[in-house]
Every structure is written in structure tokens, then in C-alpha cells.
Amino acid sequence: MTAVTGKGHTRSATGHDLTPLTSDEKARRARDLTPEERRVLLDHGTEVPFCGGLLVEKGVGNYVCRLCALPLFHSDQKFESGTGWPSFFAPVDPAHVREIVDTSHGMTRTEIRCQRCDSHLGHVFPDGPPPTGLRYCLNSVALSFVRETGGS
Secondary structure, eight states: OEEEOGGGOEEETTSOBOOOOOHHHHHHHHTTOOHHHHHHHTTOOOOOTTOOTTTTOOOSEEEEETTTOOEEEEGGGEEOOSSSSOEESSOSSGGGEEEEEEOGGGSOEEEEEETTTOOEEEEEESOOOTTTOOEEEEOGGGEEEEEOOOOO
16 A cells, blocks of 8 residues: 655655656666666566575565665565575565566566566565465565664
8 A cells, every 4th residue: 555645755554755766866876786786677687596695694674675775575574485586475565566467588477676666676476485375586686685773
């Protein structure tokens, strides 16, 4: 669920700004991307399995979009799928990811993109664990990990 707030800004139920980035803002942020991040996020590529740096991340925190830092998945939603890519059973907020039918490579899949900046993140499949039965299969280079701090 999303809501429109003042000045045309759209916020998710969790309070995050989902207002699309302008072309200039997206280009400014993309300047800092590595060639591999650019290939995956902007050109809809896929990283090699079992090579992504976040595959083995075990810390507590949020996985955010590499381009715009929108929180996408929490470590509590991560599971070991054995596929070679970080996998999650649910996003932190369903409004933060956008699903698109992908018919490339001779198959039909569901691509997921960041709702705010439209970056390619990976795909979602209906073969995940309970409670959702979904497997969000992500490219590590599409994400940054933000460790939670504080607490007891």
C-alpha cells in the first residue's frame, strides 16, 4: 500500500519515499557504480552464481538498493536456497519492489526491480519456503548491506 503525500511524493506503508528518481538524479547516482553494478542494475544483467559478496552475509540488517538505498529485504527474511544468489522469502515492504513479466532467455519469469529507481534486482520464483512460498533471487551487486547497530 502506498500513499501520496505533499509535493507529489509517494510513501510506502513503512514510511519510505517511493517517488521515482528523476533522470538526472539517477544518472548522478549511477556515476559511482562499478561496471558490473551498471551491467546488472541498469542493463538487467545477472551476476555469476556463487560469486556475489552478499551470498554468505550473516549479519543482522537491511539489504538496500545499491543505486538509491531503498530498503528492500531484511536479514530475517533471508534463507539459503542453494542457487548461488542471496535469496529472501519476502521484501520489507511489498511496495518497495516492482514485478515485471520477463520473457527473455526462452522462458517466462518474474523480474523484480526497485520501485524508486527502477534498477534490476533479480527475479522472484514460487518455490520458496513458508510463510510465503516465494524465493526472491537477488544479485549481490544490486544490493548494499546496512548492518543494524545498537540494541542489547
